[in-house]
Amino acid sequence: MAASTETTAEQPTGKGKGKGAPEPLGRHAGAAEGGSDAFLSVRDLRVHFSTDDGVVKAVDGLSFDVEKGRTLGIVGESGSGKSVSSLTILGLHNREKTKIEGEIRFDGNELVKMPERKLRDLRGRRISMIFQDPLTALSPFYTVGEQIAESYRRHMGANRHDAHARAIEMLDRVGIPNPKTRVNDYPHHFSGGMRQRAMIAMSLVCDPDLLIADEPTTALDVTVQAQILDLLRDLQDEFGTAILFITHDLGVIASMAHDVLVMYAGRSVEKGTVREVLKNPRHPYTWGLLSSMPNLSGDVDIPLRPVRGTPPSLLAPPSGCPFHPRCDYVDVVGGDSCSTERPALTLAEGRGAACHLTAEDKQRIFIDDVRPLLG
Amino acid sequence: MLRFLVRRLLGVAAILLVVSLITFYLFFAASGADSVVRLSCGKNCTPEMRETVRQNLGLAKPLLEQYWIFVSGIFTGRNIGEQTCNFPCLGYSFANNQNVSHTVADRFPTTVSLAIGAVVLFMTLGIGLGVLAAMRRGKKTDKVATGFALLSGSAPIYVLGPVFIYIFVQQLGWMDRPQYHQFTDDPLLWASGLLLPWICLMTIHMAMYVRLTRSTMVDVLSEDYVRTLKAKGLSGRSVYIKHAFRGALSPIVTVLGVDIGVLMSGTIITESTFSLHGIGMLAVTSVTDSDLPMMMGVVVIAATFTMIANLVVDMLYVVIDPRVRLS
Numbered sequence: 001m002a003a004s005t006e007t008t009a010e011q012p013t014g015k016g017k018g019k020g021a022p023e024p025l026g027r028h029a030g031a032a033e034g035g036s037d038a039f040l041s042v043r044d045l046r047v048h049f050s051t052d053d054g055v056v057k058a059v060d061g062l063s064f065d066v067e068k069g070r071t072l073g074i075v076g077e078s079g080s081g082k083s084v085s086s087l088t089i090l091g092l093h094n095r096e097k098t099k100i101e102g103e104i105r106f107d108g109n110e111l112v113k114m115p116e117r118k119l120r121d122l123r124g125r126r127i128s129m130i131f132q133d134p135l136t137a138l139s140p141f142y143t144v145g146e147q148i149a150e151s152y153r154r155h156m157g158a159n160r161h162d163a164h165a166r167a168i169e170m171l172d173r174v175g176i177p178n179p180k181t182r183v184n185d186y187p188h189h190f191s192g193g194m195r196q197r198a199m200i201a202m203s204l205v206c207d208p209d210l211l212i213a214d215e216p217t218t219a220l221d222v223t224v225q226a227q228i229l230d231l232l233r234d235l236q237d238e239f240g241t242a243i244l245f246i247t248h249d250l251g252v253i254a255s256m257a258h259d260v261l262v263m264y265a266g267r268s269v270e271k272g273t274v275r276e277v278l279k280n281p282r283h284p285y286t287w288g289l290l291s292s293m294p295n296l297s298g299d300v301d302i303p304l305r306p307v308r309g310t311p312p313s314l315l316a317p318p319s320g321c322p323f324h325p326r327c328d329y330v331d332v333v334g335g336d337s338c339s340t341e342r343p344a345l346t347l348a349e350g351r352g353a354a355c356h357l358t359a360e361d362k363q364r365i366f367i368d369d370v371r372p373l374l375g
Numbered sequence: 376m377l378r379f380l381v382r383r384l385l386g387v388a389a390i391l392l393v394v395s396l397i398t399f400y401l402f403f404a405a406s407g408a409d410s411v412v413r414l415s416c417g418k419n420c421t422p423e424m425r426e427t428v429r430q431n432l433g434l435a436k437p438l439l440e441q442y443w444i445f446v447s448g449i450f451t452g453r454n455i456g457e458q459t460c461n462f463p464c465l466g467y468s469f470a471n472n473q474n475v476s477h478t479v480a481d482r483f484p485t486t487v488s489l490a491i492g493a494v495v496l497f498m499t500l501g502i503g504l505g506v507l508a509a510m511r512r513g514k515k516t517d518k519v520a521t522g523f524a525l526l527s528g529s530a531p532i533y534v535l536g537p538v539f540i541y542i543f544v545q546q547l548g549w550m551d552r553p554q555y556h557q558f559t560d561d562p563l564l565w566a567s568g569l570l571l572p573w574i575c576l577m578t579i580h581m582a583m584y585v586r587l588t589r590s591t592m593v594d595v596l597s598e599d600y601v602r603t604l605k606a607k608g609l610s611g612r613s614v615y616i617k618h619a620f621r622g623a624l625s626p627i628v629t630v631l632g633v634d635i636g637v638l639m640s641g642t643i644i645t646e647s648t649f650s651l652h653g654i655g656m657l658a659v660t661s662v663t664d665s666d667l668p669m670m671m672g673v674v675v676i677a678a679t680f681t682m683i684a685n686l687v688v689d690m691l692y693v694v695i696d697p698r699v700r701l702s
Contacts, residue, residue: 120608138603
């Protein structure tokens with residue numbers, strides 16, 4: 001089966017959903033009425049690093065779209081290529097050691113081949129990024145205000161005074177108390193949650209169209225995590241920013257994302273709206289992820305079931321379906337297609353899973369084997 | 376801040392006391408009163424003169440009392456024989472018939488001038504090349520800069536100095552032999568007279584700064600926050616100079632503090648290579664003349680400047696890194 005079938009044009013998913021009964025999971029489309037073309041569209045992205053041991057295929061044929069005002073959550077284990085893909089969008093990878101193929105289109109611009117100088121004008125201005133650890137992601141040598149203002153001066157040509165005022169305004173907007181005095185504090189004066197708020201203020205200071213959030217809550221404790229997620233949702237509703245939200249935490253995805261992309265070994269294995277993917281998952285890997293997650297509302301006696309085996313080496317990924325060495329259902333498929341044929345991610349209305357199991361088998365296994373574990 | 380300063384100054388005083396005590400003991404006590412008299416008196420010494428020196432140096436008194444006289448004399452001044460020695464009295468050199476403080480004060484401008492010019496040159500070039508190497512790491516510029524630094528750092532001054540004099544003074548005739556002129560008399564003459572020794576000092580010190588600047592900047596560039604800066608769309612110049620170099624400042628200032636201390640204590644090899652009469656030459660001649668009071672004075676001065684330079688560095692840390700607090 002040719003890899004090209006993986007790439008399926010996705011239509012805006014705004015119609016026919018979100019307007020009816022309140023959904024327990026996921027979010028309603030706030031500002032989904034974008035144009036017909038996706039705002040950010042990644043097609044067959046391949047990111048290969050050359051290392052001393054060989055070529056690491058960190059991302060191997062990834063396609064997705066992010067619509068204006070919507071959040072796409074990317075989930076996956078460590079090393080599944082989620083962070084690499086996000087850095088590649090901004091061109092922040094090591095250019096000398098990385099080979100990139102495929103296409104990243106952002107609002108009509110092709111980013112993969114865009115020269116560094118033009119990319120720089122885009123970074124922080126139209127696409128900005130927040131990172132996992134807000135302590136190490138902020139410079140210890142400059143005040144929080146200066147680090148916010150710096151970006152504003154760079155892109156908006158504002159003078160020091162205006163940029164400073166803007167920094168105070170942004171700190172206030174992200175819920176920092178006494179912004180007028182805190183603007184002159186250094187990052188080490190801030191708590192973890194406040195640093196991440198400052199980081200968000202910094203990323204939104206130029207009112208970008210796309211925000212890439214790479215595990216923004218992973219380093220924070222749970223109560224602070226919830227506040228940060230609330231803040232991001234509020235800001236999205238207010239500014240209509242598209243968000244690419246990267247995490248390994250399905251709970252965070254459930255409360256944050258509209259759409260979900262499950263990544264495994266540098267490929268997308270399942271895609272759909274957050275409700276579809278979490279309530280009716282169709283890929284054995286997604287089943288594994290869900291049943292390894294503790295469920296507070298369910299029966300506490302249900303044991304957690306980690307996905308067996310270890311994540312694959314990206315130096316020499318498994319043949320065929322990259323998940324087949326860890327998959328419990330290879331026998332159900334029968335034959336040797338799992339170990340020889342790479343399953344395509346065929347999308348119907350933005351929904352699909354890259355698996356050789358037939359639709360009936362998936363449905364049966366999910367209902368009989370997986371759902372009881374989810375409580 | 377004030378408490379820190381007071382505490383540190385008390386510390387400096389304590390260390391100076393210890394340093395001077397050790398030096399005093401080594402020079403005066405360990406060599407024995409007779410040899411001190413012989414050494415301090417000079418070559419053509421009659422028995423009467425010897426007795427005078429013995430009286431003047433107070434060698435008959437207990438050792439601790441002698442030391443106390445020396446230390447208190449620094450602050451209050453004292454009479455040594457017929458000589459009055461005012462504050463700050465570091466003693467009297469009978470070998471040369473000179474007041475130690477006057478001699479040191481006389482030599483000091485030369486040493487300071489040498490140090491200032493050298494520091495300006497090696498900081499500019501060393502840090503400049505280091506930043507350049509860090510920005511272009513792995514490329515040709517990097518290799519040329521670090522290679523040049525290594526090469527220059529391995530040329531000893533006593534080789535470089537005569538070679539420079541031979542080329543620029545004797546062969547090309549571009550300048551006169553290095554000589555100290557007062558800055559206040561003629562700044563241009565001052566600079567041109569010291570240019571060769573400056574370049575020599577720069578050459579040996581620069582290597583350290585090139586490598587230090589480069590390696591710390593490369594370290595800083597791998598920090599997470601540099602990725603944030605790039606994600607903000609900042610230009611390369613802003614990332615490298617405003618942020619990465621700022622992060623590399625602390626170690627540079629640390630080494631600079633030590634270097635300035637050393638330079639102020641006298642650059643012995645440079646001064647003797649170019650026959651400049653600074654503190655370094657003074658140290659050399661006082662040792663060869665066995666001029667104990669003079670040696671004592673030079674050691675105390677050198678120790679003082681080394682410690683002041685380090686104190687200044689400690690204070691600078693606060694300015695450089697907002698996370699550092701003085702305590």
